Amino acid sequence: MSRAEQGNGGAKAGAGVNGNAKSVAPLRVSTRTVPRTRWIQAPAIVRRHEDEGAAHRWLELEAPGSFATPLPGQFIQILLASPSAVLLPRPMSVASARRRGGRCVMGFLYAPVGPGTRLLAACEPGSSVEVLGPLGRGFPLDQPGIPVLIACWRGVAPLIFAARSLAHPSARRRGRRAEFLFGARDRAHLVGLEKARREIAAVQGRLQLATDDGSRGIRGNVIDLLERLAPRLAGTPVLHACGPHAMLKAVAGWALSRGVRAHLAMESVMACGTGVCRGCPLPRSRAKSEAFDSASTPSLWGNREYAMCCTEGPVFEARDLDWERVE
Amino acid sequence: MSRAIRPRSRAPGMTRAPRFRAVGPSRERESAHAIDLSTRIGPLELANPVLVASGTFGYGDEYAHVVDVSALGGVITKTVTLMPRAGNPAGRIAETAAGMLNSIGLENVGLEKCRSEKLPKLRSLGATIVASVGGETPDDLVRLLEALGDEPGVAGFEINFSCPNVAEGGARYWADPSRLEHTLAHLRPLTRGALIAKLPPDVTSIADLAIACERGGADALTAVNTFVGLALDLDALKSKLGRATGGLSGPAIKPLALARCHEAVRAVGIPVIGSGGIESGRDAMEFLAIGAAAVQVGTASFIRPGASSTVLDEIREFLASRGIARLDNWRGCLRDLGQGRA
Numbered sequence: 001m002s003r004a005e006q007g008n009g010g011a012k013a014g015a016g017v018n019g020n021a022k023s024v025a026p027l028r029v030s031t032r033t034v035p036r037t038r039w040i041q042a043p044a045i046v047r048r049h050e051d052e053g054a055a056h057r058w059l060e061l062e063a064p065g066s067f068a069t070p071l072p073g074q075f076i077q078i079l080l081a082s083p084s085a086v087l088l089p090r091p092m093s094v095a096s097a098r099r100r101g102g103r104c105v106m107g108f109l110y111a112p113v114g115p116g117t118r119l120l121a122a123c124e125p126g127s128s129v130e131v132l133g134p135l136g137r138g139f140p141l142d143q144p145g146i147p148v149l150i151a152c153w154r155g156v157a158p159l160i161f162a163a164r165s166l167a168h169p170s171a172r173r174r175g176r177r178a179e180f181l182f183g184a185r186d187r188a189h190l191v192g193l194e195k196a197r198r199e200i201a202a203v204q205g206r207l208q209l210a211t212d213d214g215s216r217g218i219r220g221n222v223i224d225l226l227e228r229l230a231p232r233l234a235g236t237p238v239l240h241a242c243g244p245h246a247m248l249k250a251v252a253g254w255a256l257s258r259g260v261r262a263h264l265a266m267e268s269v270m271a272c273g274t275g276v277c278r279g280c281p282l283p284r285s286r287a288k289s290e291a292f293d294s295a296s297t298p299s300l301w302g303n304r305e306y307a308m309c310c311t312e313g314p315v316f317e318a319r320d321l322d323w324e325r326v327e
Numbered sequence: 328m329s330r331a332i333r334p335r336s337r338a339p340g341m342t343r344a345p346r347f348r349a350v351g352p353s354r355e356r357e358s359a360h361a362i363d364l365s366t367r368i369g370p371l372e373l374a375n376p377v378l379v380a381s382g383t384f385g386y387g388d389e390y391a392h393v394v395d396v397s398a399l400g401g402v403i404t405k406t407v408t409l410m411p412r413a414g415n416p417a418g419r420i421a422e423t424a425a426g427m428l429n430s431i432g433l434e435n436v437g438l439e440k441c442r443s444e445k446l447p448k449l450r451s452l453g454a455t456i457v458a459s460v461g462g463e464t465p466d467d468l469v470r471l472l473e474a475l476g477d478e479p480g481v482a483g484f485e486i487n488f489s490c491p492n493v494a495e496g497g498a499r500y501w502a503d504p505s506r507l508e509h510t511l512a513h514l515r516p517l518t519r520g521a522l523i524a525k526l527p528p529d530v531t532s533i534a535d536l537a538i539a540c541e542r543g544g545a546d547a548l549t550a551v552n553t554f555v556g557l558a559l560d561l562d563a564l565k566s567k568l569g570r571a572t573g574g575l576s577g578p579a580i581k582p583l584a585l586a587r588c589h590e591a592v593r594a595v596g597i598p599v600i601g602s603g604g605i606e607s608g609r610d611a612m613e614f615l616a617i618g619a620a621a622v623q624v625g626t627a628s629f630i631r632p633g634a635s636s637t638v639l640d641e642i643r644e645f646l647a648s649r650g651i652a653r654l655d656n657w658r659g660c661l662r663d664l665g666q667g668r669a
Contacts, residue, residue: 038392041632079630087577088422088630116422132632271420271427272629276385278434279420294411294440300389303434305413327417 039274041079041132042067046123047105056111056154056191057121058095063131065102070094072161073138073240073265073315076106077273078120079130086116089132091270093242093314095157095192096164106131109157109192135273136314139263141165145238147178148229149200150222150251152243156182156192158265159242163199178205179237181225183247187216223250230258239263240315245326252318262318266326268309275300275311282307282316283325359643363653366400366621368598369521369546371482373400373455376615376654377639380602380625381406381459381485381525382431386445388452390632397453399635400621404445406461406487409470411437415492418569421558426579426604427626428556430492430568433461438474450480457523461487463496465510469517476518483521486514489552491527491574498527498552504539511543523600525549526591528580533587534594547598549623550588554580576626578604585613592618592662606634608641615642615654618662 044067048060061078070076077089096107112121123129139162141147147166149159159180166178180200184190190209200207209217210225218224222243230237239262241251248264255262268280284292284307292304302308307316364375378401384390387402396402414434421428436445441458449456458481462468468486475481488501501507507524514522524540526533528551537548553574558567566572584603592599601614602623611622627634642654651657 041393086422087425087626088427130631268417269420269422271429271626272632274389274632276383276389276632277420277429277629278382278414278431279429281414281417281419281434283416294436299386299445303411303413303436306416306434325416 039068039133039135040066041077041130044129044131046125046127046129048107049121049123049125052109052191054188054191056109058192059108059110059120059123060096061106061108061129061131062100063104063106065099065104067104067131068134069099069104070097070106070134071138072141072165073158073263074134074136075273075310075314076108076131076133077135077270078108079132080116080119080123081128081130085119088116088271089130089273090116090120091135091273091310093158093265094134095160095195097161109154109160109195111154111191132273136310137312139240139265139315141240143238143261145236145261146233148226148233148237148239149178149180150226150239150241150243151180151182151196152222152241152247153184153189154191155241155243155247155265156190156196157242159240160192160195160199162240163196163203163205166205167199167202178203179229179233180205180207181210181222181229182207183210183217183220183222183225183243184212186211186213190216221250222247223254226251226254236260239318241265249323249326252321252323255318263315264318264321265315266309266313266321268314270310273310275308278308280309281305282309282313283322285320285322288320358652359640359647362643362646362651363655364400364642366654368483368523368600368620370519371401371455371521371546373621374398375400375639375642376619376621377611377635377642378403378457378600378621378623379628379635380623381487383625383628384635386436386441387449387454387456388445390628391452393632394636396449399454399639401455401457401482402449403457403485403623404441404449404459405435406433406459406490407435407438407441407471408433408461409438409467411435411440416569418567419573421567421573423556423558423575423577424579426556426575426577427629428558428568428573428575429553430570430573432492432570433487433490438471442475442478446478446481456481457483457485457521459485459487459525461490461496463493463500465506465513467496468510469513472514472517476520481520483523483546484514484518485523485525485549486511487525487552489525489527491529491553491555491572492570498529498555502527502530502536504535507536508539508543511540511545515544521546523547523549525552526587527552528583528587528603529555533590537591537594537599541595541597545597547600547620548591548595549600549602550591550619551584551603554583576604578606580604581610581613585617588614588619589617589662589664592659605638608638608643608645611638611642612645612657615658616661617664618659620658 581604
């Protein structure tokens with residue numbers, strides 16, 4: 001169960017990244033609308049598992065070639081080898097994904113904070129788990145505008161992945177420049193900072209830091225960074241954010257009050273992760289609820305009142321949720 | 328009606344019993360497919376005893392790319408109510424030791440969408456469909472069966488008398504033998520399909536409810552739904568669920584469910600479908616041994632979407648490895664367990 005345990009979210013970039021002010025139309029229809037590939041459940045081998053600092057771990061799993069490559073913002077259900085002391089798989093957003101020898105290698109940044117993630121943290125390289133995915137819909141990185149990636153604490157995981165996909169040659173050719181805003185309580189909690197720095201450098205973007213205590217970057221939070229950045233941007237920003245819900249609420253509020261598009265990677269306790277158990281509802285905004293059309297809504301998505309985090313999300317547009325009721 | 332399933336008098340370990348055909352290990356796999364798993368639930372002839380439990384398999388098509396639903400004994404749909412239900416607020420799932428609590432609150436698309444969209448999809452997959460229906464009053468159920476009773480391709484109905492997570496028409500409301508009997512008597516003429524009553528476990532006597540359902544005209548029973556449970560977050564000082572309590576499922580409840588299923592089996596002549604914590608073929612064989620006619624795989628599908636197929640394969644392997652050619656020769660072999668002892 002736990003996105004709650006892991007405390008991060010997820011992301012995807014369609015190939016058609018297009019942020020330059022002269023051409024506003026996206027090059028292709030967003031890949032978010034319908035998942036392009038179906039999830040499968042498959043065995044996976046732990047290839048790397050190491051400390052990432054601040055009590056976090058970096059995990060790399062190798063899944064078979066039949067496992068589709070996840071997109072930034074999507075997540076995977078990780079099931080420990082049985083018998084296991086925990087019953088349910090753990091949903092985790094993907095921090096990196098690549099093909100190696102036809103196989104799918106995925107990276108995860110997480111903290112062992114609950115019973116499941118503590119058991120996972122004890123898995124040595126060479127041991128086996130099961131993975132189910134890719135699941136959910138990620139960040140629509142192909143939307144026109146200047147991508148501003150906003151991360152708080154371990155919510156950085158899917159944004160490291162998002163930054164990497166923006167660095168894809170097809171995106172670079174279009175002169176896409178990204179901004180990366182990263183905040184945490186203090187410098188020690190800027191987990192995955194070096195990975196984020198590397199990826200954002202590859203996209204010729206800027207990384208700006210904020211800490212509550214001022215031990216790194218500005219003293220303040222990511223909203224303060226956003227306030228400083230916004231007037232200096234050459235075009236319209238599109239926000240992609242992941243972090244604690246309190247931070248996502250603040251980002252959503254900032255974006256909604258300025259008419260800026262924001263995509264927020266949400267968390268929920270989950271059982272199945274595939275839309276079947278109906279266990280991860282998020283309250284829809286009134287506008288979204290009123291416009292809800294059951295006939296055109298895929299069967300595993302939510303209903304008029306609630307969206308399902310696992311299938312419609314985990315990345316939601318700010319205007320789609322009722323932030324007052326998000327816990 | 329006569330019982331389709333008769334208890335055997337022999338212990339399961341006695342694989343040399345004359346009724347068992349000897350099967351050599353080298354032919355085990357081949358013979359596993361020759362084993363007769365046919366299962367009778369009232370008017371329903373199922374190819375095998377493995378069904379998927381309501382609420383754990385969507386409307387049946389959601390897992391179709393990983394499970395051949397036409398190979399299962401049957402698919403029990405998510406409970407459908409007259410009108411769509413949005414379900415309970417967030418805090419619907421909490422993991423517990425070897426189990427999980429849910430408080431979904433019967434979220435479903437409602438009768439009309441179920442009939443116009445969900446059932447046709449499931450029919451096209453060749454599944455044996457058992458529609459789960461739920462209501463807050465006997466009249467709700469009558470209206471549902473009036474609408475769906477003759478629906479083509481729907482082989483039966485499981486009446487959800489036991490949801491622990493709704494304010495009205497939940498397990499407590501229905502845990503009344505005379506209400507059950509009268510309601511089923513009203514429903515009985517509305518369908519020629521199998522009429523199955525799903526019972527709650529949190530009652531003083533599941534036998535009393537089972538007998539009432541049989542008298543009312545049910546073809547079969549499902550024993551059992553989830554157990555009411557509570558899990559707390561001591562840091563936030565609140566329930567881990569949004570609605571305080573939820574329904575406990577998973578391996579934690581298997582012994583509890585098995586005991587109640589056994590009690591129901593012994594109380595009635597109609598078939599009882601066992602449900603509760605079944606993850607493997609061996610789990611299923613326990614329910615079948617105490618006399619369950621069939622089994623339902625529920626929470627296990629959340630963890631491994633292919634769990635129902637695995638359970639079916641393992642049932643075959645279990646019987647083949649013991650040289651048992653017909654499931655009927657196993658069913659009920661421990662039905663009389665505990666009889667004649669103080």
